[in-house]
Amino acid sequence: MQDPRIMPLELSKYTFGVGDRFTHQARAQLQAFVQIAEKGVEVTPVWNKSNREHLIIGSEPDGVREAAAAAVAALGWERGYHVDADHINLETVDRFLDASDFYTVDVADAIGEPASKAEQDEFVNRHPELVGEIRIAGIAQPFVTTREEIAGIIGKYALAVREAGRIYRHIAGRRDEASFATEVSMDETDQPQTPPELLVILAALADEGVPLQTIAPKFTGRFNKGVDYVGDLAQFEQEFRDDLAVIAHAVQEYALPGNLKLSVHSGSDKFSIYAPIRRALQDFDAGLHLKTAGTTWLEELIGLAEAGGSGLELAKEIYREALIHREALCGPYATVIDIDLAKLPTAEDVAAWDGERFAAALRHQPSDPRYNADLRQLLHVGFKIAANLGERYLAALREHEEVIAKNVTSNLYERHLKPLFIGNAI
Numbered sequence: 001m002q003d004p005r006i007m008p009l010e011l012s013k014y015t016f017g018v019g020d021r022f023t024h025q026a027r028a029q030l031q032a033f034v035q036i037a038e039k040g041v042e043v044t045p046v047w048n049k050s051n052r053e054h055l056i057i058g059s060e061p062d063g064v065r066e067a068a069a070a071a072v073a074a075l076g077w078e079r080g081y082h083v084d085a086d087h088i089n090l091e092t093v094d095r096f097l098d099a100s101d102f103y104t105v106d107v108a109d110a111i112g113e114p115a116s117k118a119e120q121d122e123f124v125n126r127h128p129e130l131v132g133e134i135r136i137a138g139i140a141q142p143f144v145t146t147r148e149e150i151a152g153i154i155g156k157y158a159l160a161v162r163e164a165g166r167i168y169r170h171i172a173g174r175r176d177e178a179s180f181a182t183e184v185s186m187d188e189t190d191q192p193q194t195p196p197e198l199l200v201i202l203a204a205l206a207d208e209g210v211p212l213q214t215i216a217p218k219f220t221g222r223f224n225k226g227v228d229y230v231g232d233l234a235q236f237e238q239e240f241r242d243d244l245a246v247i248a249h250a251v252q253e254y255a256l257p258g259n260l261k262l263s264v265h266s267g268s269d270k271f272s273i274y275a276p277i278r279r280a281l282q283d284f285d286a287g288l289h290l291k292t293a294g295t296t297w298l299e300e301l302i303g304l305a306e307a308g309g310s311g312l313e314l315a316k317e318i319y320r321e322a323l324i325h326r327e328a329l330c331g332p333y334a335t336v337i338d339i340d341l342a343k344l345p346t347a348e349d350v351a352a353w354d355g356e357r358f359a360a361a362l363r364h365q366p367s368d369p370r371y372n373a374d375l376r377q378l379l380h381v382g383f384k385i386a387a388n389l390g391e392r393y394l395a396a397l398r399e400h401e402e403v404i405a406k407n408v409t410s411n412l413y414e415r416h417l418k419p420l421f422i423g424n425a426i
């Protein structure tokens with residue numbers, strides 16, 4: 001059990017992760033949070049960037065903090081904000097220790113490495129309340145579990161939990177414990193975690209002394225990059241609601257932080273689940289963290305296309321190169337994209353487009369018949385092409401800042417923040 005005297009940096013009820021691959025859009029992103037604050041809803045921005053992303057772009061965590069701080073100063077933002085060391089582990093966390101006050105501790109790789117029989121027995125003996133009938137407020141049918149089932153679940157997750165503890169203590173040993181918030185992520189794995197599994201995981205994390213404020217399970221269905229959710233919506237909604245009920249229960253039962261909430265990764269563009277999520281948050285009076293990343297880089301491309309002239313030419317060049325290097329770009333993301341090659345326009349097709357046509361193909365406006373989800377996914381993973389263009393790409397971002405910023409802000413506000421936290425069809 002954690003020491004209740006140690007209070008971690010407290011996350012607000014609603015936090016929202018934004019990614020800014022090239023560190024030029026923090027101000028335009030923050031503007032969307034200003035807009036929703038003006039509507040009376042407080043959502044705290046969290047700038048997230050993973051180690052992998054830093055390596056591809058050649059950027060440093062300190063740069064994320066500087067860009068965020070500059071945006072906050074420029075807009076006179078007086079509320080909170082955070083910088084998330086996204087998907088770190090023991091090997092990669094150190095370079096984030098100065099810049100980040102939010103740590104996404106990724107233990108997915110340790111899931112499934114079986115724990116010893118003795119460890120399983122010890123856990124079940126410590127937690128007799130997890131065996132038999134478990135009644136949870138908000139869930140109609142009680143969970144009915146056997147000793148063997150609980151042992152099986154802890155057998156699958158014990159090492160991941162222990163790893164989360166090791167990483168948390170590593171960070172806490174190098175930063176003031178009151179200076180950061182901890183997320184535990186298990187989303188980058190094959191199988192979704194069921195609500196009973198989530199309960200066992202939370203009990204074990206509490207035993208391990210990890211004061212987590214957000215947890216990112218893998219949900220049912222596909223969370224492909226940059227496009228809508230694919231899966232059974234009713235099943236997702238049920239699972240999401242059950243997870244909320246489990247979290248509220250675990251907070252009471254295991255003295256976890258009272259603001260513990262779900263974190264939805266690859267949350268950008270999942271338009272069809274925003275209304276179910278919103279309903280569930282209202283019914284359970286629950287908080288939420290939702291992460292987006294690449295959606296902003298795509299708005300840069302949309303803005304370049306709309307700018308016309310050299311901006312449009314650059315957007316076309318990036319698409320042409322992405323087509324050529326398609327396999328290398330898609331490889332690392334194979335499990336989170338579904339591109340139908342037959343639906344990708346050729347470079348010649350795209351060469352004939354004007355800026356509006358290019359923007360319409362790329363912009364995630366499902367009702368627009370020109371919208372092309374395959375082109376969008378390819379460009380989503382194509383940011384390495386822009387990274388390789390280096391200063392030429394960055395100069396274009398500066399030259400066309402105004403039209404890009406307009407797209408970045410309205411994408412976050414109209415298509416993400418508003419449907420999630422205010423409600424309104426897209």
Ligand SMILES: [Zn+2]
Nearest residue numbers: 185187265266
């Ligand atoms: Zn993730």
